[in-house]
Amino acid sequence: MAHTLLKTLLLSSVALLVLALWRRDAFPDPEKAHEALLDDPRQLTPSRTPFETTVGGVTYRIKPLHSYELHGLVVSRYDTSSWWGDVHARWKDNLNVADLCVIWGDNVRAGRYRYASFWNDETWCNHSFTNARGTIDPVAIANNHLLTDDPGLARALRGVRVGDQVRLRGHLAEYAHDAVPGFRRGSSVSRGDTGAGACETLFVEEFEMLQRGGGPWRAVARIAPVLLAAGVICWFLLPARVQ
Numbered sequence: 001m002a003h004t005l006l007k008t009l010l011l012s013s014v015a016l017l018v019l020a021l022w023r024r025d026a027f028p029d030p031e032k033a034h035e036a037l038l039d040d041p042r043q044l045t046p047s048r049t050p051f052e053t054t055v056g057g058v059t060y061r062i063k064p065l066h067s068y069e070l071h072g073l074v075v076s077r078y079d080t081s082s083w084w085g086d087v088h089a090r091w092k093d094n095l096n097v098a099d100l101c102v103i104w105g106d107n108v109r110a111g112r113y114r115y116a117s118f119w120n121d122e123t124w125c126n127h128s129f130t131n132a133r134g135t136i137d138p139v140a141i142a143n144n145h146l147l148t149d150d151p152g153l154a155r156a157l158r159g160v161r162v163g164d165q166v167r168l169r170g171h172l173a174e175y176a177h178d179a180v181p182g183f184r185r186g187s188s189v190s191r192g193d194t195g196a197g198a199c200e201t202l203f204v205e206e207f208e209m210l211q212r213g214g215g216p217w218r219a220v221a222r223i224a225p226v227l228l229a230a231g232v233i234c235w236f237l238l239p240a241r242v243q
Contacts, residue, residue: 153204160209
């Protein structure tokens with residue numbers, strides 16, 4: 001009896017883990033989107049003069065271009081400290097802590113994200129359609145290179161996941177340093193551009209999590225491996241069945 005119950009527990013834990021991993025980054029339904037996501041980003045004249053900051057032993061020169069505030073749904077992300085990418089390490093770019101691909105406006109209102117898949121590489125946000133009804137408004141999606149010299153803010157930005165609804169405020173900026181000859185990155189200042197140079201580079205001064213995505217599945221994704229591990233240990237501790 002004990003072996004049968006434990007086997008059921010193991011199989012249930014595996015099924016629960018697979019389901020939780022699949023659902024933990026699920027997008028919310030359009031009607032559950034925060035109302036601020038329906039508005040366009042706010043871009044104004046800069047309220048900060050050029051400045052310098054040092055992160056990881058590298059001094060960066062930052063030139064604010066516009067103050068900027070964005071409310072959006074995260075559809076893809078990239079952690080620049082990820083082991084599978086080396087571009088930022090080669091650039092000695094410790095300031096860019098994460099990239100978030102975000103949508104807003106009609107893309108949220110009409111639920112267009114439900115018919116597309118999104119993914120980030122080291123510099124770009126990409127999408128493709130998974131349904132013939134799929135279409136994305138190109139002026140209501142942006143890949144954001146997020147800059148900060150605040151360790152706490154860096155942890156918060158790296159903790160954002162697909163499906164989260166967020167508010168970001170700071171300055172669109174260009175920045176450079178001398179640790180790698182010729183290093184300089186700029187920023188788009190228009191939502192209507194596409195291709196190379198269309199990403200927003202944002203020095204983040206405020207971050208707010210409006211609503212986390214995934215519902216209860218993120219908690220389940222943390223609990224299911226524990227249940228599975230406990231089940232495996234118990235399986236090996238049970239006395240062998242006599243045939």
